[in-house]
Amino acid sequence: MQDRPVYLDNAAATRMDERVLDAMRPYFLDTYAVATSEFGYSQGIEARESLDDARESIAVSLGAGPEEFIFTSGSTESSNIALKGVAQALGKKKGKHIIVSKIEDFPVLNSAKALEKQGFRVTYLSVDGDGFIDLQELSDSISDKTILVSIQHANQEIGTIQDIDSIGRVCKEKGALFHSDTTHTFTRVPLDVRKTHADLVTVSAHTIHGPKGVGGLYIRSGTQIGKWIDGGFQEFNLRAGLENIPGAVGFAKAVELVTPEETLHLQAMRDHIIDRILDEIPDTTLNGHRWKRLPQNANITFHFIEGESITLHLDMRGFAVSTGSACFSRSLEGSHVIFGIGGDHERAHGSIRFTFGRYNTMKDVDTVVVAAAEIANELRSISPLSEK
Amino acid sequence: MKFPYSETVLEHFRHPRNVGKIENPDGKAMEGSPACGDMVSVQIKVDPAANTISDIKFESYGCASNIATGSIITELAKGKTLDEARKITWKDASEALGGLPKIKAHCSVLAIEGLRSAIRNYEERHGLVKEKVPTTKEVVQKRLKKVMNPLTGLDLVRTNLVKEIEMKDGDVRVVIDLPADHQFASALKEEILEKVEPLWDVKKAVVEFTE
Numbered sequence: 001m002q003d004r005p006v007y008l009d010n011a012a013a014t015r016m017d018e019r020v021l022d023a024m025r026p027y028f029l030d031t032y033a034v035a036t037s038e039f040g041y042s043q044g045i046e047a048r049e050s051l052d053d054a055r056e057s058i059a060v061s062l063g064a065g066p067e068e069f070i071f072t073s074g075s076t077e078s079s080n081i082a083l084k085g086v087a088q089a090l091g092k093k094k095g096k097h098i099i100v101s102k103i104e105d106f107p108v109l110n111s112a113k114a115l116e117k118q119g120f121r122v123t124y125l126s127v128d129g130d131g132f133i134d135l136q137e138l139s140d141s142i143s144d145k146t147i148l149v150s151i152q153h154a155n156q157e158i159g160t161i162q163d164i165d166s167i168g169r170v171c172k173e174k175g176a177l178f179h180s181d182t183t184h185t186f187t188r189v190p191l192d193v194r195k196t197h198a199d200l201v202t203v204s205a206h207t208i209h210g211p212k213g214v215g216g217l218y219i220r221s222g223t224q225i226g227k228w229i230d231g232g233f234q235e236f237n238l239r240a241g242l243e244n245i246p247g248a249v250g251f252a253k254a255v256e257l258v259t260p261e262e263t264l265h266l267q268a269m270r271d272h273i274i275d276r277i278l279d280e281i282p283d284t285t286l287n288g289h290r291w292k293r294l295p296q297n298a299n300i301t302f303h304f305i306e307g308e309s310i311t312l313h314l315d316m317r318g319f320a321v322s323t324g325s326a327c328f329s330r331s332l333e334g335s336h337v338i339f340g341i342g343g344d345h346e347r348a349h350g351s352i353r354f355t356f357g358r359y360n361t362m363k364d365v366d367t368v369v370v371a372a373a374e375i376a377n378e379l380r381s382i383s384p385l386s387e388k
Numbered sequence: 389m390k391f392p393y394s395e396t397v398l399e400h401f402r403h404p405r406n407v408g409k410i411e412n413p414d415g416k417a418m419e420g421s422p423a424c425g426d427m428v429s430v431q432i433k434v435d436p437a438a439n440t441i442s443d444i445k446f447e448s449y450g451c452a453s454n455i456a457t458g459s460i461i462t463e464l465a466k467g468k469t470l471d472e473a474r475k476i477t478w479k480d481a482s483e484a485l486g487g488l489p490k491i492k493a494h495c496s497v498l499a500i501e502g503l504r505s506a507i508r509n510y511e512e513r514h515g516l517v518k519e520k521v522p523t524t525k526e527v528v529q530k531r532l533k534k535v536m537n538p539l540t541g542l543d544l545v546r547t548n549l550v551k552e553i554e555m556k557d558g559d560v561r562v563v564i565d566l567p568a569d570h571q572f573a574s575a576l577k578e579e580i581l582e583k584v585e586p587l588w589d590v591k592k593a594v595v596e597f598t599e
Contacts, residue, residue, distance in 0.1 A: 113569070306426065308451035312401065315391065326425055327451035327495055332538055332575040334425060345425040349449075382407045382455065384418065384429040384447035 006364045007320045010207070010296060010357035011156060011184060016250075017209040017358065023253040024211065027246035035243050051245050054252035061255050062201060063192035064218050070235040071248050074215035075183040075204035079107035079150070081217055081228045081239070082179040082200040086148045087115050088226030090177075095145025096120045099176070101133050103340040105156045107202075108181055112150070125151075130289040131160030131341050135170060142174040153182040154189065157324055157337040157353055158288030159297030161189060168197030177223065183207055183215075184294055187258040188266070199223050205247070209358050210254030214247035262358060267295035269356045269365050274298050276369045281376055283386075287338060287351055296357065299324075301343075302350040302372070304386035305379040310352055313375040319368050324351040394486035397456040404455055406462035408445045415510025419502040426450030426495045428458050430502035432465075434510055440469050446502065450495055453488050457496035460484050461503050470507050476500060478536075490541030494579065497536055523587045525553045528560055531583040538572050544580075551598060558591035560584050567599035 007015065027050065035051045036044030052066065059069040072078045083098065100112045102124045112122045123141045125133045133151060142149065149171050154161040164180055171178035179200035182191060186203040193201060200223065204215035219225060219238075231240025270293075277284050283303040302310060307323025314321055322328070324335030325348060334348035343351075354368070380386040391398060410416075413431035420427040428450060433443035444465050446458040460481050465473040478497045482488040488496050511517050521527065529545055537547045544550050544564070552563035562580055566573055577595040584593040 304449065306450050306454075309401070309455060312391070312393075312452045315389075316398075316402075325451070326575070327454075327492075331571045332491070332494070349425040382404055382447055383449045384427060385449050 005318045005320065006360070006368060008354045008356065008360065008364070008368060009320045009322050010360075011353065011355035012322060013206050013212065014209045014357045015359055016211060017254065017257055019257060020210055020250045020253045024246040024250040027249055031245075035245060047243075047245050051243055051248050054245075054248040057252045058203070058216060058255055059218070061187065062203070062218050063194045065221065067236065068221055069216055069218050070238055071244065071251070072215045072217055072239060073213055073244075074206065075105075075181065075202045076107040076215075078202035078204070078215050078217040079105075079179070079181050080111050081225070082202060083108065083111040083115060083148065083150060085225035085228055085238075086177055086179070086200070086223075087118075087120060089224040090147040091120065093224075094147050095143075097123070097143060097145040097147065099123045099125060099138065099141050099146060099149045099151075101125045101127060101151050101162075101340075103127055103131055103155055103158075103337045104150065104152055105181060105183070108150050108152070108179075109336075121145075127340050129342050130292075131155050131158050131337070132289070133162060133167070135163070135166055138167065139170050139174065142171070142176050144175070146174070146176040148177045148179060150179040150181070153180050153185040153191065154294045154297075155288065155337060156184055157335055157351075158299045158341065159184075159293035160288040161185065161292045161294065164191075164198065165196050171199075172197045184297070187255055188263050188295055193218055193220065200225075205251040205254050208254045208258055211247050211250040214244060214251045216251070263295050266356045266360075269360060269362060270295060270298050272362060273354055273365045273369060274300070276365070277372065280369065281373050284376075285347070287341065287343070287347070294355075296355050298354045300352055300354075301338075301347050302352065302376050303346065304383045305350050305376060307348075307350055307352055309379055310350070310372070310375055313378070314368070314371060317371050319371060321368075322353045322355075324348045324353070392489065393452055393456070394488075396484075396486040397452065397488065400456035400459040400485065401452045404446075404448070404459040406445050406459065406466070407447060409447070410443055410445050413506075415506040415508075415513070417502050417505030417509050419498045419505060426454045426498055428454060428498045428502045430458070430461075430499070430506040432503075432506045432510060434470070438469070439471075440467060441465050441473055442467075444503075444506075446499065448499075450498070451492070453492040453496040454498060456485055457481050457488070457499040458502070461499050465503055470510070474504055474507050476503065478541075482541075488541075491538045493536035493541040494538060494575075497534070501534060520588055523555065523558075523560070523589050525555050527587065528553050528555065528562070528584055531587070532562070532580065535576065535579045535583055538575070544576070558589055560587075560590055560593040561596065562593070563596045563598060565598050568597040570597070573597055 033043040035048040056066040201218035287299040307325030308327040326334040338348035414434040416431040435442040551565040554561040
């Protein structure tokens with residue numbers, strides 16, 4: 001057992017930074033009023049200004065204007081708005097064709113499937129062994145009926161970073177809107193929506209030590225998109241509902257606190273764990289591209305053994321990680337991402353994802369590698385597949 | 389700390405009993421679930437005079453419940469007659485383990501299947517099995533009783549999910565009373581095909597859903 005728990009599932013959720021909590025606190029206890037119009041009462045005007053400031057600082061970090069960024073309840077909602085909002089606005093006017101990659105995260109994938117049921121046609125682009133889409137295939141798939149292309153910036157499981165500059169260019173040339181889910185790259189991998197030609201970008205606070213339940217969607221000025229939630233006129237009349245001001249303020253603070261130095265530290269931990277495991281533990285395979293990958297992500301298959309068993313053993317020793325094994329998932333299906341890169345059940349079965357965050361140290365990496373090596377030995381000694 | 393399993397499951401997971409292979413086993417089997425990928429191997433040594441299992445070993449390529457069930461059934465089956473051992477159910481194993489999550493039924497039932505198959509393998513090798521029977525609706529239904537409904541931990545037939553079984557010239561069609569986009573639809577489909585396709589006179593098997 002560790003003297004303290006070691007949390008290595010930062011892609012799923014992160015510990016909130018105390019400084020974020022401090023920034024949010026006054027908006028629960030002091031400035032708790034609704035954000036009023038500029039003709040409201042003073043506490044409401046203060047609330048409004050704080051919301052505007054938060055919006056502006058996040059928008060600027062994306063290279064966008066404040067009028068191009070709306071707050072949502074998180075990346076799931078943001079991606080739902082992007083796909084279904086565009087479908088609603090352009091489905092009748094332009095066409096009913098949408099393109100996504102096979103390895104998108106569930107908000108995009110299942111929004112696309114929901115639209116399929118409503119009569120939209122969806123192309124699911126395949127990816128290569130590292131997880132990259134093929135630009136030519138993308139270009140060939142776009143027709144004059146294609147309203148939206150949704151390709152993630154980086155993959156949630158295997159960490160592979162797509163060439164979204166080129167994807168944005170292809171979409172622009174061919175006249176299709178481009179949405180990118182950047183839940184795992186936002187603030188960690190540079191993105192400027194002007195240079196990248198992204199029309200819609202999903203972001204979230206929960207992956208960068210901000211609060212849960214807050215995310216956002218960049219929507220390029222002039223993009224046609226249907227109203228998402230009916231009610232008042234909040235969020236530029238796209239998403240009604242009382243604004244989550246503490247959340248917005250916390251999100252902005254979380255963005256402000258991410259530094260390039262910290263990201264380099266995450267990357268150093270990533271490289272260290274990949275090198276050590278591949279060197280020291282036999283029959284291990286890295287999933288995803290070795291270099292073009294999220295700075296905070298390592299995903300490794302331990303052959304001949306099963307992921308839920310590995311995670312439980314690690315948990316009993318104080319480490320939290322995740323796996324693409326079917327036994328671990330709510331649907332009892334193996335990771336669609338590992339299958340997407342051409343992996344079989346066996347590859348998904350023993351895949352373990354380690355994701356790092358602000359509160360991890362190099363020592364965490366070293367201790368988890370030692371634990372993983374012992375566990376792999378133990379489980380292989382009872383596996384019918386491994387040679388002993 | 390909060391773990392997803394009972395103390396007994398964790399104990400068997402940490403220290404599985406009777407792990408390994410038997411030299412010159414009298415009966416052996418390897419069972420696998422294509423849906424979840426788990427596999428379990430069971431090998432037995434039979435005392436022919438008493439018709440009992442004198443030794444039993446297992447190996448697991450699977451999750452915690454798969455490992456724990458493999459371990460517990462070796463304890464439950466050791467010393468039992470073949471008929472007694474064959475009657476050990478998933479429920480018996482689950483009770484002995486202080487309860488298993490229902491959703492884990494399909495990975496843990498493999499060890500039970502493994503034990504039964506190892507006994508069958510022993511009987512086949514010793515000429516104790518009757519002739520091949522032609523596949524009928526009843527045979528298919530019996531096979532489907534081995535597929536677990538992850539919602540309840542009980543089999544598909546008992547939980548009334550099998551709406552229709554059609555058998556015509558070696559073509560089997562099974563209709564499951566769930567929507568095709570149900571959470572477990574594709575996992576179940578794979579499991580059903582795995583159970584039906586190997587029947588000696590089945591040429592093609594399809595699984596359909598009601599919605």
